Amino acid sequence: MxxxxxxxxxxxxxxxxxxxxxxxxxxxxxxxxxxxxxxxxxxxxxxxxxxxxxxxxxxxxxxxxxxxxxxxxxxxxxxxxxxxxxxxxxxxxxxxxxxxxxxxxxxxxxxxxxxxxxxxxxxxxxxxxxxxxxxxxxxxxxxxxxxxxxxxxxEEETSHTEHGDGTLAWCSRLDGKKAPHIVAMAAARLRRTVKLIGPVADPGYMRRHARHFDSPHVRLVGELGGQEKLAELRASDCMVYSCSRDWIEAGGAFFSDPQRNGVPCAAQVWRPGTSAEAALDEETGALAVLDPGQSDEDAADALADAVLKASALDRAGVREAGLRRFDPVRHFQDLATR
CATH class of the missing domain: 3.40.50.11190 (Rossmann fold)
Known part of the structure; x- marks a missing residue:
């Protein structure tokens, strides 16, 4: 072909x-x-x-x-x-x-x-x-x-560490659609540091939630790529996902890198059928599905619980499952099949 x-x-x-x-x-x-x-x-x-x-x-x-x-x-x-x-x-x-x-x-x-x-x-x-x-x-x-x-x-070569360093990682653009303030709130509840990796896309959003982002549990890393980003992910106990009530995550880019490198994922979403649900199972992470009527505080509590569950997973097992799920050969074969 x-x-x-x-x-x-x-x-x-x-x-x-x-x-x-x-x-x-x-x-x-x-x-x-x-x-x-x-x-x-x-x-x-x-x-x-x-x-x-x-x-x-x-x-x-x-x-x-x-x-x-x-x-x-x-x-x-x-x-x-x-x-x-x-x-x-x-x-x-x-x-x-x-x-x-x-x-x-x-x-x-x-x-x-x-x-x-x-x-x-x-x-x-x-x-x-x-x-x-x-x-x-x-x-x-x-x-x-x-x-x-x-x-x-x-980023094609993957590896994993046996244990993380106790930190959490989040990787995307910082704005209201991605809702990283919920991750910051969950990190504060757990008394663990979260590394927010990505560019500030909405300074107004950051100002509105300054009380969360100014927390000693939050480290604003900025935009990273390639091996720099993978090093931060591999060092973390868990990759954490958040989103606003109306955001639709089209793909699974957020989950591909961590799972392929043995980092479990904890995700918070507002309805079933999402990309987070497609990307996660009991081998690779934990998912908290909330009702849109619940509060951000409820979301942070549920996400904190998901972090505890995901962080306990065996990282070698996460990597093995992640390489099966995010397999480039199998994905290409999907695309090539009528």
Missing amino acids: KVAILDHPSRYPFPPHGYGAQEKWFWSVAAGARAAGAEVVLTGPDWRPDLPYGFRRLPFRLEDATPGQLRAFAAERFDLLVTGHEYTSHPVWRPRADDLGVDVAAFQHRPDFTHAPGAYDDRLRRLYVFSHEMRALYAGSKPRLTNAVFFADS
Whole structure:
């Protein structure tokens, strides 16, 4: 099988060094395809001169291609195009891909994107999602469930430590949708330090919850990627997930790195069917499902209990289960199957 990984406009380079959920997904698919025996070609700008595995690159995007580049693309005779969820609705990209007559597979990375009518047909153009919640949200596109995998080229090698250092880790952007103040409250209840890893996306939110973020139990780490981030995760007792009542987590990027490196996860959500539920089981963590009518204080209490349960798990067992769940070869095979 011959596979094209179609890069998309972004502020992060591709292959990624450690940032960007979509870029990490593309890279994990490329790595999984290669491991499965497929020939892989990357398309898009020459972000980096040091392409791992000796991958070839077509240095243009399909929607921007000249007539000569389109002929070169067609001459490759790809069996599968792996692309961003938005491209099947792109007015230039879609007819060009249709003319090629090639299978297209995409993963839904956002919960708020509206597809054009007929963007997916569950045969030649297939959409994949991570959770039952996302499958219901995009039911009109007939999406398929898959355990999507997320890692950068610097994060493929996994390992685990026998014990953590007593700290907790949380990794995302700091804003109201991700609700890290609930994690800060849970950490205070447990009298344990939580490392908040990620950029401040909403300074106003941080000011409103300053009493939680100024706690001695909170350490604002900033944005990390690659081995720097993995080192912080591996050192922690537990990875902790939080969200607001109306936030829909589209993928499983939050859970992929820790589980693949033996770090158990504790999650707090407000309804069943979420990505956290899809990512966790009794081997890898603990999940607290609350009613939206309950308070943030209730959420912090439930999350603290989940942390205690998750932290007691065997880390070697977490890694073994995480590598099974977030397996790039199996994920690629999902994408490649009609």
